[in-house]
Each structure stands twice: as C-alpha cells, then as structure tokens.
Amino acid sequence: MNELLLLMKNELMVTAIIFLLLFIKVGKGMNNDRLLPLVQTLLLANLILGFFFNGEGSLFGNMYHTTPLIALQKNILGLGVYLISLLCSDWLKKTAHLAEFFLLMLSALLGMYFMISGGNLLIFYLSLELATIPVAAMTNFDLDKKRSSEGAMKLILSSAFSSGILLFGISLIYGITGTISFTELPQLADGSGLFIMAFIFLFSALAFKLSIVPFHLWTADVYEGAPVPVTAFLSVVSKGAVAFILMTVLYKVFQPIETTWYLLIVILSVASMLIGNLFAVRQQNIKRFLAFSSIAQVGFILVGVSSGDIGSSTAVVYFVLVYLFSNLAAFGVATVIGENSGKENIDDYKGLYQTNPFLGWVMALALFSLAGIPPTAGFFGKLFLLTAGGSKGSYIYLLIAALNMIISLYYYLRVIRAIFMDQNDTPVPAIKIGAAPKLGMIICGIGIVLTGMMGWIYDYIQSLH
C-alpha cells in the first residue's frame, strides 16, 4: 500500500486536486479571484512535492512503472501547467467556468502522466485518449468565438481519426506477437513487413499529436482558434509528453527495428523543420506563427531523438525543459497583450518596446532562445540535440538542421524587429501587468537565462538514466 502511494504520488496528487475542484464546483462554488490563487498554490505544491520520494518500480503487473527519470518528466509537465496558470491568469480570471477549465486541463495532465508511465499498449492507448479529449473541450472554451469551436471540431475529428489508426496498429501488433506488454514486445518483434506497417500506424498517431509533417495540418487552425492557455498547453505540455513517450516507444519497444525508424525519423524531421520554418515565415497572427515555429521545433527534437542512446534521451528531456520556458514566455507575452489590447498580429507589436519594455525584453529573450542564440538556454538545448543526433555520423543531416536554424532565425527576427525597431503610430498602450503573469514571466526568464549556464542540470538528467 505504501509502495502504491509513493510510486503513484504524481497521479494521486493530481487526482486529489481534480476531486477538490469537483467538490468546490458541486458545492458552494467560488469566485474566480479566489479560486485561481488556490489552484495556482495547489499546482505549485504538486510541483514541489513531485521532486521528493522518487522511487523506481512497477505496479499492476507491469501495467504501470516509474523511474526517477519518468518522475522528472512528469515534473517538467507539471511545471508547464503551473506556469500556464500563472501566465494566462488574465484570461483565466475572465472565463466563466474556471473550475471546469482546470478540471479538464488536469485530467489531460493525468492522462499524460499515465501515458509516460504506461507499461503496455492498452494503458498507453487509454491514457493517450484521456490526454486528448479534454483538450478538445478546452479548445472550445472561448464560447462566443466561432474560430474556437471550429478549432475544437478540427481537433476532435482528426484526433478520433488518429486514434482509430493507433488502435488498428495496436491490434496488428497484438496479432503478430500475441502480447501488448512493452517489456515482452522487443523479444517477440519479428521485423516483418506487417510488423513495420503496424509500427508505422502507431507512429503516425504519435506524429499526429506531435504535429510532425505531414501530420500537422490541424495545428495552425487549432492553435489560432483556441484560447491562449490551451494553445500553450497543446504546444508545450502535450508535445513534451508525447516526445517523452515517443522515446520510450522507439528505444524500448521498437528497438529491434531501429534501422527502419531511424530513416523514418530523419525524413520526417527534415520535412518538419523545412515546412514548419517556411510556413512560419509568412504568418501574421502570433499564434499561428508560434504554431508553425513549434512544428519546426519538433523537427529539431526529432534530430535528438534519432540516434537512440542515453545522450539523445537526455538531450530531448533537457530541450523540452528549455522549450517549455521559452515557448511559454512567448505565449505569456502574447496572452497579456491579447487580453489587454485585443491585438494578436505581429504588425501590432511594432513599437512595443517603447511602451512596454518589460514585455519587449521577455519576448526577445523567448524568441532568441527558440532560435538558439546564446546566452539563452535554447542555444545549449539545440546544440545538445545536434550533438546527440550527430553520434550516428550523418553530417548532411546535421547540416540541414543547422541551416534550418538560419531560416528560423529569420522569422524570429521579424518579431524582434517589430518590437524594437519599427515605428508605429498606434502602438500597444502601456499595460499594467498583473502579479501572477509577471511572476510567470520572471520564472521563464530566469529559466531561459540560467538553465543553459548551469551545466549540472544536464548532468542531473543524465544521471537519472
């Protein structure tokens, strides 16, 4: 019993918060000004407790297993949700159904926790669904906006489709090997054509969640339509979780067909980087812009994923952490500006530095980090991913990735230029930033500047393997 409590503590804590919210909602209710700080505190407590008592072990006949590394991955996701609750509090305070919103978001988070810890294909499938369906409901949360429901519709339809493909792949795998357990599958995998097809089905479902090209078509519309906290959740927390499980699936379960998936990953990552980058160049809406840039970032993550050793797993976890700080900071600025002035286009950011220097600097830091320019952590993250990817010795692949960094720098600079250099007759008025978003931005800023400088973080992640 004790063991159960300790090993599943992340899940149990999130479940406890969910039930608490449920009781509050069913009971007397609470107004947003009081509920939001409560949720933020609970999430912070969850995050802090997550770093203690991390054991290793399996439960329920290997259906659930955890290691310190998995616990760290969960904490990174928890940190993401905590930061979103801070950064987006302007929007959250206004929403009429705050308790429901967090119920959904935390359910999705719970699904991700189970997904990362999953020990067989069944729990993997179930938790993937749990991590997806609430997000579709959250996408629809701007009830008076048509785009919001359009985005939700697109998301739910396409994720239902991808779930179908995933289930088909799982059933094929079960048909070939007779098992769904992650530990038994590698021994039974035969590498036949059918098995590879099953793998591709399963992989495409994950690729859909990560919005890897060519499974990315839903991304831009959903990101644009959804409220900013949901977009941030989708692009950071959800992607991080899937990147983590992708590594487990590739390195453990499909290890016997490594040559096959290596090629697949290389091709898809080049496609993602190129198409994500090229489409991002032309975007005007900041959310669409970040959507395409996140597609390119995922392509970059795949560079790290491709080589399949300890180094690449470390680099990916590290990069997700860095990406979380950088991307959330960008979304944080976008939501503060969006909620206070209603402006969402890059052209509206012209002259931002004159009126809001703090927001200007945070955005600049975030974008330079996304572009991989030192002294920000993004530089270290990208370099580690490239180092991991380079261990297979394909210089052309590395060169393509490095050259893609130039394209991405080009469009990130577009925003920087608008903020710092361009003149504007009607700039965003000076905004009084609330305490919570400001705290969130400062945490992100410190994360962006210090994560890279502190080399021991990388060593720490490596030591957990």
Added chain:
Amino acid sequence: MNLLLLLGAPLLTAIAVLLSRTKQQVRWISLAGSVVQLLFALLLLFVFRAERSAGQAAQMLFEQNFPLIDALNIHFHIGVDGISVSMILLTALVVIAGVLVSWNIEKMTKEFYFLLILLALGAYGFFISLNLFVLFFFLEISVVPKYLLIGIWGSGKKEYSANKLVLMLMMGSGLIIVGMLGLYFSGGHDFDIMNLANAQIPTDRQNLIFPFMFLGFGVFTALFPLHTWVPDGHSSAPTAGSMFLAGISMKLGGYGCLRVAVYLLPEGAREYANIIIVLSSIAILYGAFVTMMQKDLKYINAYSSVSHVGFSLLAIGMLTQTAVTGALMQMISHGLMTALFFAVIGMIYDRTHTRMVNEMGGLMKVMPFITTVLFLVGLCSLGLPGLSGFVAEMTVFVGSWENDDVFHRVATIAAAMSIVVTAVYILRAVGKTAMGPVTNPEHLQLKDAAWNEKLAAIILLAGILSIGLAPGWLNELLTPGAEIIVNRIAGK
C-alpha cells in the same frame, strides 16, 4: 594572472550599466569599465611577457579548467598564448575607443552601452577559450548585440543590413556547428582544443571537416565570396558598431580560421591551401577595385576591409611561419586601423551629416585634428612605413615569397599590386575631403573634435604607432604561436 578577470570586468560593467539611472552615469560606468578592461589587458601583456622571459615555455599560460557538463565532456577551459594576448589587447583598445566615440548617443543610451559591452564580453571570452564549445558560445553571444545595434541605432537601410549580417553570420555558425561536431566525434568525444590537437584525426575526416570550419569562420572574416554582409553591415551600423564589427568581430573569424581550422586540421589545411589563396587573392584585388568606385566614406572603408582582411587569409593559405605571423599582425593592425577609420568617419558624419566624398572639401581648415587623424589612418591603410599597416603587409609578403613555386609567387605579386590601387582610392578620398577650398559654406562653422573623440583617436593611434615604429614586441608575442601552428602543418 586570473583570466576570469577579463570576463568579470565586462560582466560587472554590463550589470552596473543596467542598474544605473541617468545617461551620464551609464557613460561614466561604461568608460570606467573599459578602462579597467584595458588595464587588465595591459597587465596580462606584462605578466605574460614576464612569465615567458622567466622561461615558462608551456604553449598556453594561466590555464584554468572547470568541468561544465560531465556527461558530454565539456569543460570551461581557458588559457592564453601570445596570439590571444595580442588579440585581447586589440579588443580592449577598440572597446575603450568605441565607448568614447559613442558619448553623444541620446537614444536609449543604457541599452546601447549594455549591448556594446556584451559584444566586448563575447570577444574576450572567445579569445581566451580553449574549448570549442565555450569558444562557439562566445562567438554566438555577439549575434543579439550586433543585430540590435545596427537595427536600432543604425542609419540608412538598417533593418535590411542587420538582417543580412546576422543571417549570413548565422550561416557561418551553422557550418561551424557541423565542423565542431565532426571534430567532437572524430577526436574521441572531446571539445577541448588542446586535446583535439593531440588526437589522431584521419586524413579523409580532416578533409571533410576543414571546409566546414574554414568557411564557417571565413564568413565572419569576410572570406570571398561570403563577404557581402560587410559593406551593408558596416555602413549601416552606428560608429561604435562599425568599429566593433570591423575591429573585433572580423578578427574573431580570422582567429578561428587559424586556431581551430588550421591548427586542429593541419592536413585539411594543406589540402585546401591553394583554394584559400585563390579566394583571398580575388578578395584582395576585387575589394581594392570595388573600393575605387565608392563615393561613401563608410563604403570605402568597408570594401577596403574586404581587401585588407584578404591579406590575412592569403597569408594563412601560404602556410609558412613568417606568413602566418604576418596574418596575425595584419589582423591586429587592420583591427586598430579600421576602427580608427570608422571612428573618424563617424566624427565627420556627426558634423557634416554626409559621408559622400564629393560633398566635402577643405575640411583640414575647419577641423584640423580630425582631418589629420584621417590622413594618418589613410596612410596606414596604404602601408606607409612607420605605421602598422606597413609592418603587417611587409611580413605577409615576405612570408608569402618564401614559397618558391610559380603559383604562390603569382598570387603574392597580384596581392602586392593591390597596394597601388589602395594608394589611389585612399589618396583620392582623403585628399578630396581634406584639401582644397571648403566646398560647402555651412561646413565653416563646424567644430573640431571634442575631448572624448580626441582621446579615442589618440588611444588607437598609439596602438598603430607602437606597432609601426617598434614591431618587435608584437613579433615576439605572435611568432611562437605561429610556429606551433606551422610546425603542425609541416607534420613535425
């Protein structure tokens, strides 16, 4: 001497600038910071010479090595040899001059000086690091300041120039990353320059990696045909920005070509030496002829930089010890000279609000100090004995002539001929600006240099003269380093 002082001084200055309240405070803090940096650089020079004359023969002195990331075997390894010491001195001189000439910047003063000092920090870090990862970090740290300095405080088509410059330099960085990872995996999972120098990297691997490294750093130092960012970037940048770009940033590239590409990949260097010679000869001649057609003083100096930096690269391609020493001398001489040139152009532009040669004339009568400096720096640029340009170019030619086959001789002669062209454009531009009657009556009211401008010019002139009149000390500093590099190429 603890080399971390060289990083600590600019870092503390930058933080102090951020915390200061008034523009006057910002200026004085930056000046104090850059004076401290110069003192540290001079101290380093003296301590270094004292150690060497006390018989300390290690290749690198004042080494420090802290583990940064164990998992990837990355260490914060720093140390200096004579080459780095002279580069650090160059940086410190340009920084203090840059701070002085920017005294009258009123627009976002705090941000301006902060970025300027960040740029200096990157340069110091670059010259002392002995680990490729750290070196690359410091190389890249300058991207943000360069972009913002040109884009915010620049003139003309500044956004275009800033974009072009940063993207082209990023392309160089992209190539360097690939080369760096190639070295990492070929040299036994190590980024350390001293260890990689001892690692046996197979010849075919060297031939594969060398172009990445050399072209990558070549972009930074305006290797033909990757030089196209130079004219736009320099002409759009604010005065201090141009000084830093041409005086320091381009030297980062040259230093990287030598220390990383040639030193770590000697067989690759031998393989590609002739291509380097051809490209740099083209750059020298092409740069000189294009300069003849320019009418804007900044463009004149920018294109002549392409030509002058070509001498450095030519000398690297020659692979003899004298030539490599000459390459380094040329880098330092050019750094001082071009920084001063841009400073003077900035001073003239601040007063006349034009940089067009044909809109000026007779300025000698109006502002004797500024024009005299312009003359001196022009003469240095065309290689007049007594100034640093002569010493550097002469060493390059002597070193190049040591190769006695037709190909090298032809390249040397072609390069040497460019000096005639240099004389033509320099004398024409300087003569038109300074001599004759005052063409624009409004120019009669102009004031000569203020104290800060005089001081900046004198500091840089002191550097130029100390090399031009007594090159021995610089030679002593550079030769041992050059010898080690050349011996590796010769396979000794």
